[in-house]
Amino acid sequence: MPAPHVLILGGTTEARRLAEALTGTPWRVTTSLAGRVAAPRALPGAVRVGGFGGTDGLTAWLRAHHVAALVDATHPFAATMSFHAAGAAAAAGVPLLALRRPGWTRAPGDDWHDAASLDEAASLLPALGTRVFLTTGRTGLAAFTGHPGLWFLVRAVDPPEPPLPARAEVLLDRGPFTLEGERALLARHRVDLLVTKDSGGAATAPKLTAAREAGIPVVVVRRPPVPGGVPEAADPADALDWLAALAP
Structure with a gap:
């Protein structure tokens, strides 16, 4: 039985840590980078660079590469990609998780x-x-x-x-x-x-x-709006638990 394929929409520290944590697990990992950083840090697993061509392009990619799970670990301000991910996951029938780090909170003395x-x-x-x-x-x-x-x-x-x-x-x-x-x-x-x-x-x-x-x-x-109805994880450990529940 082939290893289940997870696509991580990356570019963040959390995406890199999740890809690293999946090394040695049943999952086959591909991390997608937008290509906005000239020299990104090395990542384990497969890496693709560049856009998908909107929701339809991402849907086609998920189907063609037999993706079993999609993790949106993009930057909190990459809202357009998050909406593309939600639409593509729904169209392709692929489980989607949003790995979003919590925002900052005010501390006493902050102006x-x-x-x-x-x-x-x-x-x-x-x-x-x-x-x-x-x-x-x-x-x-x-x-x-x-x-x-x-x-x-x-x-x-x-x-x-x-x-x-x-x-x-x-x-x-x-x-x-x-x-x-x-x-x-x-x-x-x-x-x-x-x-x-x-x-x-x-x-x-x-x-x-x-x-x-x-x-x-x-x-x-402030952060832009994100798609509703998508399960969220605050850190890579929570994302690992979500993927473990999906793995055959």
């Missing part, structure tokens, strides 16, 4: 300002600070180009897509980050405002602690 989008986040900046640490990723930076009087430190894994704010310094770096390092970075660049997406997880959370300690306000972009 957080919620925003529903990058555009709304940008509109809040002039009233909050002048030297902005921007950690929203390499795309969508055009939303921040309307404030020539502000200075931005843009941190991303790969070079960000233009246009960028007129006064911007780019810092290419990949987490996990340390609290000591984030403290030093904020002080070195005289940052007085942090902008981030609510990505959750521990790898990039130290910046929030460093901002709280320094009394720096934080603009937090």
Whole structure:
């Protein structure tokens, strides 16, 4: 009997850890990456890079490769792919699990300002600070180009897509980050405002602690809506339990 095939829609730490944990189990693993990171970390099992061509393309791939389980472990802000996954899983009759890390929660002393989008986040900046640490990723930076009087430190894994704010310094770096390092970075660049997406997880959370300690306000972009009715796991261990229940 061939090994059951699980497709992990990846690109996150949780996806990589799940693929690693499935090594030596009855499951045959394929991890799909969108291809937005130029040099992704090595993964066990098979790896495919690039889109599927929407819901129909993913449905066809699930059927052609005899996928027995689909795990959506994409980034919390990759909402379009999550909707494609829900539609394709339903069409192909494949069980679907969403592996989503919990969002961050406020701590005493936090000065957080919620925003529903990058555009709304940008509109809040002039009233909050002048030297902005921007950690929203390499795309969508055009939303921040309307404030020539502000200075931005843009941190991303790969070079960000233009246009960028007129006064911007780019810092290419990949987490996990340390609290000591984030403290030093904020002080070195005289940052007085942090902008981030609510990505959750521990790898990039130290910046929030460093901002709280320094009394720096934080603009937090809320997560987009996700498909309803999809079972969720908060960590790879829960996802392993779900897959173990499906394995023949």
